Amino acid sequence: MHYWLMKSEPSCFGLTDLQQRPDQTEPWDGVRNYQARNMLRDQMQCGDRAFLYHSNCKETGIVAVMEIVHNGYPDPTAFDPREKHFDPENDPNSPRWFMVDVKLIRPLKRTILLSELRQHAELDGLQLLSKGNRLSVMPVSEKHWQFILSLEGSEG
DNA sequence: GCCAACGTTGGC
DNA sequence: GCCAACGTTGGC
Numbered sequence: 373m374h375y376w377l378m379k380s381e382p383s384c385f386g387l388t389d390l391q392q393r394p395d396q397t398e399p400w401d402g403v404r405n406y407q408a409r410n411m412l413r414d415q416m417q418c419g420d421r422a423f424l425y426h427s428n429c430k431e432t433g434i435v436a437v438m439e440i441v442h443n444g445y446p447d448p449t450a451f452d453p454r455e456k457h458f459d460p461e462n463d464p465n466s467p468r469w470f471m472v473d474v475k476l477i478r479p480l481k482r483t484i485l486l487s488e489l490r491q492h493a494e495l496d497g498l499q500l501l502s503k504g505n506r507l508s509v510m511p512v513s514e515k516h517w518q519f520i521l522s523l524e525g526s527e528g
Numbered sequence: 529g530c531c532a533a534c535g536t537t538g539g540c
Numbered sequence: 541g542c543c544a545a546c547g548t549t550g551g552c
Contacts, residue, residue, distance in 0.1 A: 405535080406535090407535095503532095504532070504533040504534060505534095506533070506535080
């Protein structure tokens, strides 16, 4: 079992969108970064847990816990010219972009803000907090995962 | 809207 | 292989 953090802009797809999906499940498509692709394709497994993180918005932070419910498989939106993240160089015989399916486990009782995460020395090394970090999918150690969950019940 | 940080592209 | 130019991400 591994732990992850997955970013999304709520203006594009956020917690409320996920809550409204059938079975509260969604294919996590549109990732077009090789590092993130490698994790989606090779490392993320059914049963893994992932934080949902809202980026590029008023209250940036962690808002929910999700489960990976489908191992990595080719992202069909990369083959569709009508899609925003269409990749014309993508060879159907050797798909370049992958995705997983995620399912909502539960929203957090409160948003754990990025500014709050930065205040805890226990979270040193968390990739989300590293300078210039732009990965939309990243691993979270079990220690960091548990610590972040422990913040949920505190005042912030 | 600004801008720093990063990834990608392409000329050489 | 180097690196400048460019596009994107994402916090503020």
